[in-house]
Amino acid sequence: MSGEIIDLAVIGAGPAGMAAATVAADLGLDVTVFDENPAPGGQIYRGIEAVATKRASDLAMLGPAYEAGKTIVSAFRASKAKHQPNTSVWLVQKDRQLGIASGGRASMVQARRILIASGAQERPVPIPGWTLPGVMLAGATQGLLKSAGMVPSGPVVLAGNGPLLYQLGAQLAAAGAKVTALLETEARYGAALQHLPGAIASGGYLAKGLGLISAIRKAGVPIRRNVTGLKAIGKDHVEAVEFAANGRAWRLDCEVLCLHQGVVSNAQLTLAIPAKHEWNEAQRCWRPVTDAWGNTDLEGIAVAGDCGGIGGAEAAAHAGRIAACEAARALGKIDAPQRDTRASGDRSAWERHLRIRPFLDALYPPSRAIAVPADDVTLCRCEEVTAGEVRAAVRQGGTGPNQVKSFTRTGMGPCQGRMCALTVSEVIADQLGKSMAEVGTYRVRFPIKPLTVGELASLE
């Protein structure tokens, strides 16, 4: 370790991390943002600088919500916050030491405060055939569109539910991709209705959503509702998707199948430290327990943005600024009344953006049949373990995810449970008739990103 102590280490250069770093630097903190991507933006604003300068013609197709990232990235670039791209954070300790790796070398960094802004990941979508090449998460295809200006060259089918799926459908259609159909697994308008006042009060989200659906329809893409029994078919590559809708069986040829069941907090880091977590029933994912400023139960370690609960990009930026004010207070740069004043605008905007969430959470629940799949479906992509094998392990006395992990190797592969943890716990909870809160999740262990022996040896 170099001996230098930084005031605030921010993990992740998405909207929450960038906004936090910008404000914290402005308030006089020595800030460094660590991010494993080459450029700032996170998933939502992926590639925004390159698109704005080299592919400006793509901005119209990607939409105004994406273009909004230009402002936040340029403010971050103009700030005194340091940015360490291509850097993975593989360790965070309670004493606020970080283990980082970049360019084949690892090192330790000591921070006075840590802000974890690791965002969201897509919920796993374990359907038959989901490991076939050509089957991708919707956000993966959207990421390719943003960062590389690439679209599926053959017919593409979108399946699942959630706002991202509609946004992707509209973007792909505008980009000239052959979108064969959008297959919606579930949309509970009745359950969502009671949250309509909040949705309206949250601003332009409803209009934006209706606009996306209308754009998809105008492009001539059929939308099939209440789709069940999704199955990816193919030998070495996805060739078709099979499903049931309107009381009959369907088969659509495709070269790319984009799956989506919403996004969940990326709690890998906070679970590993570990900070205290709770099960969020409405969003069906784990989140670290925080106070109104994003502080976890661990001294000096806070979270902001989607890793603390799904709120979307705009809410994340406000949460980042709120957390930055708190960091400046905790480190003595401002006092509590100054913090409250400085954060008040962001707090009211943050609360306004969050008012759409109960509506969206109720409207687009993850499909139970997908979350708790049939015996022959692969749950753990890395170790290729099926739901049936997990159920057999439970029958043999594996009462929780950690026992099932030792019995079956689920979660022991390179993704360290990122793609199976939720499903494994859902299957166990379903079989034992317990709640997710009772069943819990894997004990996540450091290093949470791959570290070569060479990198480890480079530690001083």
Next chain:
Amino acid sequence: MFRRLHTSSSTLTITLDGVALKVAPGDSVAAAVLASGNPACRQTPVTGSDRAPFCMMGACFDCLVEIDGVPNRQACLVEVREGMQVRRQARPTLVADRLAS
């Protein structure tokens, strides 16, 4: 499997399994593989089935490839560079295989 909206952007050359491939600056290695015609990055250690990029955000680890001699790099997180040598990863031989043979 994927095509570029801006074909003129491919100005760099990498090799994929020894074959030259034109790519664009800023492409991730995973994007380059997806645009190559064969999206597979690796075979799984258990059954040897092909895997291609799935999440494109560093979470799924299906896009692990060998880059300039270093195996198990996450292709979606590494940017292409002129002359980069990328290799798909075949199913490794496991201790269990040796015991079985």
